[in-house]
Amino acid sequence: MEAEPTSELIRGQLRRLRLNAELSQEEFGKLVHYSGSQVSAVELGQRPLDRLFLKRADEVLNTDGLLTSLLRMAERDGQPSWFRPWLEAERTAQQLRCYHPTLVPGLLQTENYARAVIRADDMLSDDEVEKRLAVRMDRQSILDQPQPPKLVAVIEESVLRRADEGFRGLMIQQIAHLLECVERPQVSVHVIPTDISTHVGLAGPFTLARGEDGGWVGHLENQLGGATIDNDEEVAILLARWESVRSEALPQRQSTLLMKEVMTSWS
Template sequence: MADEPTPTADLIRAQLRRMRATAHLSQEEYGRRANYSASMVSAVELGQRPLDEVYLSRADMVFGTGDLFVSLLKLAARDGEPTWFRPWLEAERAAKQLRCFEPMLIPGLLQTEDYARAVIRGDVTLTEDEVEALVAARLARQAILDQEHPPQVTTVLDESALRRFSEEHATVMAGQLSHLIQFAKRPNVSVHVIPIKVGLHVGLEGSFVLARSDDGGWVGFMDNQLGGTVVDRIEDVETLLARWESVRNVALPTWQSIELIEEVMRSWTT
């Protein structure tokens, strides 16, 4: 049996230890330079504390490694994604245009950390470490929205997605909707809401995402209870494109959608 690959996070910790030793720095001395306690340095190197971008950016500063460790952290976040999802991730990262439809939840690319954590914790079979790994991976995907030439993202969601959580998650929902409004005002992001009064529509059969590549070709992705499916057959992609036109046609324009999101957000804060 082949050995399991070493998780990227473990490789990062090993490299931190090696570079500190090569620089002849004790944990205490390194901690002074990076503005951390020796106990924190030890906990990170032993895997007792999670890696984060702030810690690794300071490591890059101390060792003069540019953004090496911060970049490696992004690779580590991918370890949290299930293998069946990785083909879609490649399409998503290369996309020039994304069309996201979601009838139940806020799309992953537009989720806050707290909202993502609450959603992922809905799977009670996951350990807390697995939850945090998936949260980190989901947030890492959002980096495509902040790159120099981000994709054009058009999102359609059902109004019920704005109201789905219980009262115990009111603060999470208020923060999520505020975040959604901020993104809806970006030039490369459009958010459209299908109001509840529309009633039945074809999108209620399930969520999907479409990605358009540089060459103009489209590929789709659909979630299901056992994972997800990449859709690349021409006939199937054409079906999803037709479904997209249907849900987009019954959704509100951006300015009315923002007004509706603001109205719902106020209900989560009162």
């Protein structure tokens, strides 16, 4: 769902920039590969804001990415209320610790892997899938900041190996992406091998973020959404469980070798 105030701001900015460029809707439409009536529908709010359309508009109007940046803001504002505190904590984190027993963590997912994961919810329309995908990909931009957070992720070997023949090409791409990520000095990925049959982390995924003030907050996911955890006692429990989960995982070098072995076995 779009955040209406921000969406109206985008539409107003689009119209203002088009008029300043002395372009009619028809002229502008030809430049962005849309009809004049489609441009009119976007400006009037009769057509949903489209990332590709706004990207082309930014290029044609030479806005330095203004419109797509505003769309990202609208998408963040349109997130469920339970998710917004975590998005802010993640955005300003100095350090992130992620564990997921069944998936590659969102900050390390490729676009194709993320789309497949989101699309698994058959209650979502194609448009909603793409909106959620755009937000997830946008969240990853924190890793490209001048001073990115230190990200430590722990995943299960079974996550890497869970793929039927039709999914293997996607997983090869995903594992290759993980190997590229760990070449960054601020990212490390540790794998818990399948011969570790049980540990405390299997109770569910969680992420921890340390802010600029040194304090930690946590995030828990579930089938209906999630929750940001800022209670000191509960955060302390999650920090202890992180240490337990991390101790079960292989060191970085061995984890990297294992990821390469899995990828090679499928190539």
